[in-house]
Amino acid sequence: MTELKNDRYIRALLKQQVDKTPVWMMRQAGRYLPEYKATRAQAGDFMSLCRNADLACEVTLQPLRRFDLDAAILFSDILTVPDAMGLGLYFAEGEGPKFTRPISCKKDVDNLIMPDPEGELQYVMNAVRTIRRELKGEVPLIGFSGSPWTLATYMVEGGSSKAFTKIKKMAFADPKILHALLDKLADSVIDYLNAQIAAGAQSVMVFDTWGGVLSPRDYKDFSLQYMAKIVDGLLRTYDGKKIPVTLFTKNGGQWLESIADTGCDAIGLDWTIDMASAKARVGSRVALQGNMDPSMLYASPERIREEVATILQSFGKGTGHVFNLGHGIHLDVPPENAKVFIDAVHELSAPYHL
């Protein structure tokens, strides 16, 4: 494989010196880009786009043609794993993801198949291989998965949720069933992410979108424990290169110390925590990714630059910061505002790396 031309993202995650703070955006390939909408229309539905390696590669590369991004991220969905386990994923128009066969008892958990990353999930690995080849070493490729807890919320609720009634009933009334599910998911995610690494992902990220709806004790028990298992099971070097792993729990700002204890390389931060305080708490142990409110991209160019400057100052001198939004970019953001944001990070961060 070719050497990376731009390795700022990997270096910052490993806390090695960089010339500028690297930046990428969660959901950078997505509906705010007209070219994404065109490719999506060509593919048909959302999962057909994920299953077509050439089109998944195309949408992955689209934001890199517009913006000076320091990383590409595999275009896929967090629910590919539960789908491959046999739950029947579908997208109801305007309602988000749904499963035809949600989990409600021990037998449902026992019946789950352990998906073969080069079998049921080979379409994802094909996308990784295609994207890695087409990137031609310009920037690193990030692989990803949902966290076991976050995947389990969809699998038990049968889709998106607000109050997480069913999974919390299971957590508090039948914790053994839920632990069996989470353990199977952790094993599947380890296989899935290691296969992505073997296929070409140069860093991986675990998205724990819903860990923040738990109490501190329940977070450790039902979410963090299984992310720690994943961190332990991952290939941390491949082909002679370190493979940094980032854990991101939305609304997890109160638990940074525990997240760092897993041995991950970096923690993703949403925007509800001050970067300086996060750095003071865990910055000696891990790199930090984040943390601008995605809604700031609705503001004027001046206001966006001001916010970037504030967050850079909050992190201060030195490496160990990957700039990002605190969550996915909103679908109605003007693409030119994303460019203002990305350029501002590079321009304004240089003095912090002298």
Added chain:
Amino acid sequence: MTELKNDRYIRALLKQQVDKTPVWMMRQAGRYLPEYKATRAQAGDFMSLCRNADLACEVTLQPLRRFDLDAAILFSDILTVPDAMGLGLYFAEGEGPKFTRPISCKKDVDNLIMPDPEGELQYVMNAVRTIRRELKGEVPLIGFSGSPWTLATYMVEGGSSKAFTKIKKMAFADPKILHALLDKLADSVIDYLNAQIAAGAQSVMVFDTWGGVLSPRDYKDFSLQYMAKIVDGLLRTYDGKKIPVTLFTKNGGQWLESIADTGCDAIGLDWTIDMASAKARVGSRVALQGNMDPSMLYASPERIREEVATILQSFGKGTGHVFNLGHGIHLDVPPENAKVFIDAVHELSAPYHL
């Protein structure tokens, strides 16, 4: 007015000694109780129930007949104030609250009327007076309001929201308009809560349901600043009695120190923070209310008691704790589980007050 027969709730908020930890539940008058549903059906729609002092009193008292609660809370809605300001509140079936005339520009803010608590909002004061009379001094009556930021989210979005797109656009692109709105709301809330106190509320609580969707800087600027103004403007003693004030920001666990700086008597906690760590951070300055996950009421009696014991132990010895759920009780909780919870708090807390 008669002396309170049970003043545990007030004493705990003022950090005076108690025999047992007081307990009440957010939304304790509500749809999980069949008798509530019957009264609601009698009233017609939700706002008709709020506007009828006798029926609002009836539903306020219903949970006190079933459970050994240490406080009653006025039955009303947080959106009474924006409604009285002229926005036209209505409830679309299955969609939550909506406004016919949401706020989108400076002129909309200028046109808002400052509601007279004994005029447009007299129906609320009538409910307070009726409930206070019918309580006959058994337990204290809590008055409440939404926080300016939380009220503004509904007023600008036109109803409930997930991404808070419109109000964040306003916050980041036109902050002066939003500050003008928040300032008017703070003044209205001060009048509204002081009128509730004059009508008989013995403690007041400000619900900041949506402050947690902001960054730390934006939280201080757009939410906390206006709650601090309210704390400053409230009657803190009335009729010779102290009137404790509680601030509750959902997902505000990272900002407890700043919340305590407002000079409030107590902070409401959701379930994402450990009670011991909250006490260590701000327990010398304020009382703490919370913080069991409302979903724990789906569990077995044994598991509910175990969770109550854990939270009591986490707070430890001494006063300054009002037990509560970390958010409103879910509408599908069996009432008998609420009884297990309330009784467990009283039974298991006694040794901590010896």
